Amino acid sequence: MTELAREFGFKITVIGDGGVGKTSLIQKFTNETFTKDYIKTIGAQFSVYDKEIEGDKVKLLFWDIAGQDDFNFLRPAFFKDSRAAIVVCSLEYNKLGEDSFKHIQNWVKDIFSYCGVIPVVICANKVDLVDEKKIDTTKCAELVKENNFLGYFITSAKTGQGVVEAFNSIIENLYLKYKDLKV
Template sequence: MATAPYNYSYIFKYIIIGDMGVGKSCLLHQFTEKKFMADCPHTIGVEFGTRIMEVSGQKIKLQIWDTAGQERFRAVTRSYYRGAAGALMVYDITRRSTYNHLSSWLTDARNLTNPNTVSTVSCCTNLTNPKHCLLFLEASAKTGENVEDAFLEAAKKIYQNIQDGSLDLNAAESGVQHKPSAPQGGRLTSEPTPQREGCGC
């Protein structure tokens, strides 16, 4: 017998942001597929992945939007920030400039998401932690080290915000949805598809 398609309590929307070529898509692939994807092609616009994790005994579905880091796509990808409960900012330890640009990515995230969005910085070095209230993890898409934790620690904080009431689940911009409800007859309503903004072409 097939498993129920909605075996989770909440959906959390995440965005992955950072400069081009820092490994955002590789992190997403390692997290969702548990495999290292060498020679990841550059993302055009946005990629999408999902995975269910357990947080404090609750199953949480993460909807993860992997955005392009190229400047020419930035105006387009900013539209995907709205309604994100978590933002994973990524930089490459071999390119100091990608670390220096984090403040710009953080500014975008703070301006375009809700005030309670949980931001995580992911890298694999001991460079100085940005002077903001952020979760900070060293991770490797190649070995998988701390990749799980990068997503899990943010999910724990989001769940804590739900429990203490600082995240309003009724607000459209919260980035969190309840599990789809079962209407009369016992059939679950279909899961809402991710809304892509901009033109419908």
């Protein structure tokens, strides 16, 4: 017996400090493109991506939220109705890299305060700019375990490393969570 294909729509909010590569990760996943030049996100922007899972149509709205403090007042409106979050930090050996990892908990606390506890994936981005052999994933693994996040992924928006895996993990989690609910 063949069932009719169902349609699902999920809003996934991508958050993290300014300059960590949120926009670039979304572009890499949705369009398979990478732009070298940094263009600051003003407020928020969103991208639509369609995927088929088990014959069902899944429409994904990726909301790219500006990471600069200037836009804090807008976040509650942008976080509304998010079903999941991708939190991005930078692996760079500089202040951005250090601070963006330290701020992961703040980002998660912020979105949970508006959306409740939703699935979270961490993308430790810009692996192409560091020596991958020197990356210590212990802190990231502890953070994931302590907070029951879905996982963490070492990513590069430039090379594509880990991007598809990171995004698909959260998409598949949402699909499995909602596919059997009667709508």
